[in-house]
Amino acid sequence: MTDAASSQHNQAKREFLTFTLGEEEYAIDILTVQEIRGYNAVTRIANTPDYIKGVINMRGVIVPVVDMRLKFHLGNATYDEFTVMIILNLGQRVVGMVVDAVSDVVALSADDIRPAPDFGATFDTQYLLGLASVAERMAIVVDIEKLMSSQDMGLVDQLSSEAV
Amino acid sequence: MSIDLSQFHQVFIDEAYEHLDAMEQLLLAIDIEHPNLDDLNAIFRAAHSIKGGSGTFGFSNIADLTHALESLLDKLRKETLPITHEMVSAFLACGDLLKLMLEAHQDGGDLDEQRVTDMKTLLLSLGEEASILEDSATHTPTQSPVTTYRIRLHPDSDIFSGPASFEALVADLSRLGTLILIADQGAGRYEWTLTGSVVLQDLLDTFAFICQDYEVTITEEPAVVEDEGFGFFMDLPEPSSASDADFGFFVDESELPASQASEDSGFGFFVDETELPAVKQAQQETEQGFGFFVPESELPKQAASIKESPAAVAPVPVSAPRKSKQADASKAHAETSIRVGVEKVDQLINLVGELVITRSMLAQSVSELDPVHFETIHKGLVNLERNSRDLQEAVMSIRMLPINFVFGRFPRVVRDLTQKMSKKVRLKLVGEETELDKGLIEKLADPLTHLLRNSIDHGIEIPEVRRAAGKPEEGTITLSASHQGGSILVQITDDGAGLDREKLIAKAREKGLPLSDNPTDKEVWQLIFAPGFSTAKEVTDVSGRGVGMDVVQRNISEMKGQVEIESAQGVGTTIGLRLPLTLAILDGMILRVADEVFVLPLTRILESFQPDSSQMKSVAGQGRVVQMRGEYLPLVELHKLLGIQPQYMRPEEGILVVVETTQDKVALFVDELIAQQQVVIKSLETHFRKVDGLSGATIMGDGRVALILDIDRLARMHSTFQAHS
Numbered sequence: 001m002t003d004a005a006s007s008q009h010n011q012a013k014r015e016f017l018t019f020t021l022g023e024e025e026y027a028i029d030i031l032t033v034q035e036i037r038g039y040n041a042v043t044r045i046a047n048t049p050d051y052i053k054g055v056i057n058m059r060g061v062i063v064p065v066v067d068m069r070l071k072f073h074l075g076n077a078t079y080d081e082f083t084v085m086i087i088l089n090l091g092q093r094v095v096g097m098v099v100d101a102v103s104d105v106v107a108l109s110a111d112d113i114r115p116a117p118d119f120g121a122t123f124d125t126q127y128l129l130g131l132a133s134v135a136e137r138m139a140i141v142v143d144i145e146k147l148m149s150s151q152d153m154g155l156v157d158q159l160s161s162e163a164v
Numbered sequence: 165m166s167i168d169l170s171q172f173h174q175v176f177i178d179e180a181y182e183h184l185d186a187m188e189q190l191l192l193a194i195d196i197e198h199p200n201l202d203d204l205n206a207i208f209r210a211a212h213s214i215k216g217g218s219g220t221f222g223f224s225n226i227a228d229l230t231h232a233l234e235s236l237l238d239k240l241r242k243e244t245l246p247i248t249h250e251m252v253s254a255f256l257a258c259g260d261l262l263k264l265m266l267e268a269h270q271d272g273g274d275l276d277e278q279r280v281t282d283m284k285t286l287l288l289s290l291g292e293e294a295s296i297l298e299d300s301a302t303h304t305p306t307q308s309p310v311t312t313y314r315i316r317l318h319p320d321s322d323i324f325s326g327p328a329s330f331e332a333l334v335a336d337l338s339r340l341g342t343l344i345l346i347a348d349q350g351a352g353r354y355e356w357t358l359t360g361s362v363v364l365q366d367l368l369d370t371f372a373f374i375c376q377d378y379e380v381t382i383t384e385e386p387a388v389v390e391d392e393g394f395g396f397f398m399d400l401p402e403p404s405s406a407s408d409a410d411f412g413f414f415v416d417e418s419e420l421p422a423s424q425a426s427e428d429s430g431f432g433f434f435v436d437e438t439e440l441p442a443v444k445q446a447q448q449e450t451e452q453g454f455g456f457f458v459p460e461s462e463l464p465k466q467a468a469s470i471k472e473s474p475a476a477v478a479p480v481p482v483s484a485p486r487k488s489k490q491a492d493a494s495k496a497h498a499e500t501s502i503r504v505g506v507e508k509v510d511q512l513i514n515l516v517g518e519l520v521i522t523r524s525m526l527a528q529s530v531s532e533l534d535p536v537h538f539e540t541i542h543k544g545l546v547n548l549e550r551n552s553r554d555l556q557e558a559v560m561s562i563r564m565l566p567i568n569f570v571f572g573r574f575p576r577v578v579r580d581l582t583q584k585m586s587k588k589v590r591l592k593l594v595g596e597e598t599e600l601d602k603g604l605i606e607k608l609a610d611p612l613t614h615l616l617r618n619s620i621d622h623g624i625e626i627p628e629v630r631r632a633a634g635k636p637e638e639g640t641i642t643l644s645a646s647h648q649g650g651s652i653l654v655q656i657t658d659d660g661a662g663l664d665r666e667k668l669i670a671k672a673r674e675k676g677l678p679l680s681d682n683p684t685d686k687e688v689w690q691l692i693f694a695p696g697f698s699t700a701k702e703v704t705d706v707s708g709r710g711v712g713m714d715v716v717q718r719n720i721s722e723m724k725g726q727v728e729i730e731s732a733q734g735v736g737t738t739i740g741l742r743l744p745l746t747l748a749i750l751d752g753m754i755l756r757v758a759d760e761v762f763v764l765p766l767t768r769i770l771e772s773f774q775p776d777s778s779q780m781k782s783v784a785g786q787g788r789v790v791q792m793r794g795e796y797l798p799l800v801e802l803h804k805l806l807g808i809q810p811q812y813m814r815p816e817e818g819i820l821v822v823v824e825t826t827q828d829k830v831a832l833f834v835d836e837l838i839a840q841q842q843v844v845i846k847s848l849e850t851h852f853r854k855v856d857g858l859s860g861a862t863i864m865g866d867g868r869v870a871l872i873l874d875i876d877r878l879a880r881m882h883s884t885f886q887a888h889s
Contacts, residue, residue: 043869044760045855046806055852055861055869059519060514062869063862064852094851157853 014106016132018139019086019099022074026099027106027139032088033036036102039065039083049154056096058087064155065096071153075100089143095155097148106134113141124152176217177266180226180501183210184259184266185572191255192575196247204241207255211237215260226265239291250289256576260281312359313367316348316381339368379819402754461631506602516559517844517863520552543591560749563603567645567654568596570609574616574643588637589624594644596863601653604743607723608654611716615656615739616641618712623660623737633734635659651725651767652745657738660828663689663731671697689729693717724765750845750872752862755821756839760807761841762834763862763872770822770829771838777816785884790820790831797822797831800882802873805857811835825879832878845872857881 016027042065044054051070055062065085070074077098085096113130127147132139149156187210190203211234220224233255239245261283268275274529283693299400315337337343341360348354358367367382367656527545535542571593578591622640624630631637640658665688672679672691720727725743744750744767752763779791788799799820803810812818812835820831843862848855859874 007582041868043861043871044859045871046808055848057521057863057867057869060518060844060846060863062848062851062863155852157849 002009004059004159007074007113013109015105015107015140016139017086017105018103018134020075020101020103021068021072021099024132025103025110025137025139027134028088028144029087030105031078032090032144034087034089036086038081039079039085054095055099058094059095061094063087063094063096065098066148066153066155067098069100071099073117075115088148089149090146093155095148097144104134106132106139108134116140170262173221173269176221177270179329180214180217180266181263184216184263188256188576190258190314191252191259192579194247194252196249196252199240199247201241201243204247208234208237223265223269225275225277225280228271229258229262229284229287230267232284236287236291245291248290254283254286254290254795256579258287258547261693268676292786296315311361311384312357313364314383315354315356315358315367316383317354317572318381343675343873361413409684415624420790442549445680445839479553493497504562506563509559512559513844516556520556522866523548523552523867525867528866546801561599563601564599565602565605566596567598567600567605567608567652568590568593570605571596571645573609578641581617585620586626587624588621588627589620589639589641592640592642595646598645598647598652599766600645600743602653602730604723607719608743610742611719611741612643612654612656614712614716616643619658619660619737619739623658623662623868627659640671647745648742652743654741654743655738657736659736662733662735662737663692663729664733669769685731686729690728691729693727724767750843752841752843753821754841754864755834756812756836756838757803757806757834760806760808761838761864761868761870762802763824763841763870764821764832764861764875766840768823768825768875770824774819774821775815777814780815787882788817792831795829797829798879798882799833800830800878801833802878803833805878805881806886823875825876827876827879830875830879830882832875843872 011053015030017030017033018025018027021083034093042054042056043051051065051067053065057063067077069077082101083100084100085098086102088095113132116125116128119154127143127150129141129143132141147153177753187207190207190210194200194203199810211230214226215234218224236245236251237255240251254570260716262281262678265275265280334343337356341358344359345358346355347355364382435509435684439654445479493886523545527549530541530545533541565864575591576592578589582589615730619641619819625633625635627637628716640659642655644657645652645654645655665685668688668691669679669683672688672694675693675694675697677691677697679691692713693716697713717727720741720743723743725741728742729737730740731737750763751766753766755762755764773792773794775790781789781796783790783796789796790799799815802808803808810818815831815833818833818835819837820833821837822829822831843864845860846862848858848861855876857874858871859877860872862872866868
């Protein structure tokens, strides 16, 4: 890639959906978002981690739901008519993700996203694209596809667990 | 700009495979002594279609080979050559080679060109060999004699929608010989005479594209009859009758200008006994030429000799009318089907499922409305329910295919194996039309092939042994399929040696497999499913390595089916595979623990009951058991395994469901049984992962997800649970 092309690429803005978990603001690529809906009719699945809330019926397709507040111990995991669920479409998989609130859609260029410092244990930096400032606030830009397909989330069959 | 033909390659390849399969089936069914002309034509057409397609798409090597194949087949169908066993074998081998060539084109793989050349040479030499024989026989001409045909076209409706197709037909016919129009009766009705060295079949083929068989009558004009036709009937007493017998298909129309019978006899198959007396003569002649339906009392002596001659002298096409009708039916079937991707059908099934769920949600809301004021809505909903149920059934039936799709390959397997092992085996197929889910059909192929190989290798004895045992030399293997209640039973029955009880027991002891002192037959037969178990004295490349039966059983239980064995030594073995009708729908029992709803496969449920406290026993270290009619069943508490706070803690208050697992019977303790219901099985793994104790999920009438329990896993979870606590 030539320098000119690369700088042009950096200038191109992509849209991100921001949502809050407790005090923190997160951003994900809007192209991975299929829809946003209320939290209801979740069927619990036994013997799974507590942050996997269960499965829902998305127009005939069985889709798992994870509560990010429980997964990352942020905010209050309460369920009422204001609880929202972001339905993500990650290539082959559809996953529902419960968050505190959906905030905004922002356009960010690659230059706006700064590399993230190492946070420690809560949020592995390998799932982060970086940090961005959005209207005086800081948003953590997450590589949601990588996160959801990771072993940490326990949403996909792992070869190791399969062998047991 | 040229059109990119490569986008059609897949269509051609798919079709070519279909043609090859059809060809193979016909070849296997062919009777060498009395080949059916219809079948020969069908085989020829298949080869011809492949040749045409491959030429169009530039697969020249395929076109070359099919050309050689077609030339030989052409001689067969025109009866200038008799069909032989070598030819059938060569055709089958050629079919295999063509499949390889298609694969090579598809995957861009390499192909052994030498094999193609060899095959071409073989086909050519088969054609020549026979023509040398012919020449020495002198009477059989290689070219058709000049004949005059009278063609009468009388379609049900005017088939010439535009002038173009009529002109095309006239052009086609003119190419075959000198065409003279005799009458134009309007509405697409015409009469011609055609003179030339043509065989009838070519004429029929020309018309096959524009109208139904019965809509055209082609008869041979007597004026230029050449008695020598094919030279078979030289010394018959009455030359004119003999000429009729030439093809065995048609009679002299000149004697009966407007007879309906002669029309039928144009094909020789559909002779109507209730014809007017005036045409009786014609019928008789047809019958004579054909060798069938001879009313003996009316038959003159001369005619009798004619009747017998063809069969004795040469392979005049002798075919049962029933068979040709069948062929017509299957042909018609192929023409009216379309090729649709499975994912489209599955999407349709999903959508209909959604519709059904939406309807029941609507029904739930409407039930709260006053029936007096909202009568039309209630009525509408009843209609909607009926329609959506019909729609669901119709859509599900799209996925259903006749089991023939898997049975169809076995005649070839049997032929190849029996030749290799010099055994004689007749394969009988029963219930090929039985329909089951496409997904099951695909998964059934491997286990069935394995069982069939076993039957041929281990079951059926070699001819000498069979003769000594007083059995016919030729063994019989019957493959049957039938509906039995909600499941399908596929059975492989052979009349071979049967399982050797003593040998199996000895082998089991030698291998150290657990076996009771006085095992029942059922227990002994189960031994063959143990991995690595084989009683074969020597390992052949067909079977005997002891891998297989365990795989068969695993495959079948993956399909939620069971394997049943019946065997009697010296009499034979029957292996039955019991399968659910479809993988997409499950007959389920809906049950409840606290406010969570689950589905249990109905086929696994033996009974359910509420125990009293005297039936509940505690066994140290093994948890609780329940006594039922002298049996002690382990108590599996669903709420403990799934971590639910149940409504009832004591089994005496809830209900016990006795279920059969692969190992044993267990009593599953739940709060309540709700209803028996058919549910659509949805995979958890599409967007999630496999969860222990669950085999899938389904969507209930209220739109919520209910989980389907995997009984075998639950029973195992129960044992580990007991061990840990």
